[in-house]
Amino acid sequence: xxxxxxxxxxxxxxxxxxxxxxxxxxxxxxxxxxxxxxxxxxxxxxxxxxxxxxxxxxxxxxxxxxxxxxxxxxxxxxxxxxxxxxxxxxxxxxxxxxxxxxxxxxxxxxxxxxxxxx
Amino acid sequence: xxxxxxxxxxxxxxxxxxxxxxxxxxxxxxxxxxxxxxxxxxxxxxxxxxxxxxxxxxxxxxxxxxxxxxxxxxxxxxxxxxxxxxxxxxxxxxxxxxxxxxxxxxxxxxx
Numbered sequence: 001x002x003x004x005x006x007x008x009x010x011x012x013x014x015x016x017x018x019x020x021x022x023x024x025x026x027x028x029x030x031x032x033x034x035x036x037x038x039x040x041x042x043x044x045x046x047x048x049x050x051x052x053x054x055x056x057x058x059x060x061x062x063x064x065x066x067x068x069x070x071x072x073x074x075x076x077x078x079x080x081x082x083x084x085x086x087x088x089x090x091x092x093x094x095x096x097x098x099x100x101x102x103x104x105x106x107x108x109x110x111x112x113x114x115x116x117x118x
Numbered sequence: 119x120x121x122x123x124x125x126x127x128x129x130x131x132x133x134x135x136x137x138x139x140x141x142x143x144x145x146x147x148x149x150x151x152x153x154x155x156x157x158x159x160x161x162x163x164x165x166x167x168x169x170x171x172x173x174x175x176x177x178x179x180x181x182x183x184x185x186x187x188x189x190x191x192x193x194x195x196x197x198x199x200x201x202x203x204x205x206x207x208x209x210x211x212x213x214x215x216x217x218x219x220x221x222x223x224x225x226x227x228x229x
Contacts, residue, residue, distance in 0.1 A: 034216065044219040093160050109160035
């Protein structure tokens with residue numbers, strides 16, 4: 001089945017630094033990738049949608065200059081949290097869509113990244 | 119957009135049956151997903167309903183009523199490992215086709 005690999009699983013960084021999170025589709029070409037953020041006991045909130053080779057579409061309220069998304073190939077999308085602050089601490093999850101029709105209707109999630117900004 | 123409502127938390131006993139409800143409001147409906155999410159992990163797909171009725175898959179079943187904007191996930195023969203958050207997600211018929219997630223229902227299964 002389709003597999004999406006997300007790295008790192010967890011990261012701790014100092015306030016003011018930048019962190020890059022990678023999302024790779026391992027056995028299919030992901031035409032579209034989605035980035036979500038989830039705070040404790042909260043819903044998955046869509047941050048942005050990225051299509052290979054074009055600019056990401058950000059949801060309302062998400063700062064595009066702070067959360068940089070690059071989808072340079074059909075198998076890799078990256079999310080860079082720039083100048084991270086403690087309030088950016090959250091669980092970030094990517095989801096990829098593409099490949100042959102599957103039972104889950106094409107939304108395959110990565111394993112998530114726990115970001116802690118100190 | 120969608121407005122999705124599900125209970126925050128439920129508890130049940132091992133071996134029992136539990137029903138988790140989800141109500142939604144959307145301008146155009148194009149499918150409802152149920153996902154299971156263990157703490158610190160990504161969601162895993164459980165079911166997808168787009169037509170009214172019951173979809174059964176092993177111990178898990180999902181029901182949809184489009185006219186009522188209502189779905190439920192039914193878990194039978196509960197096991198301790200079923201303790202997790204269960205997310206209801208609705209996809210609208212707009213151009214994006216991206217599911218919007220509810221807050222999730224935290225299910226605690228006790229012996």
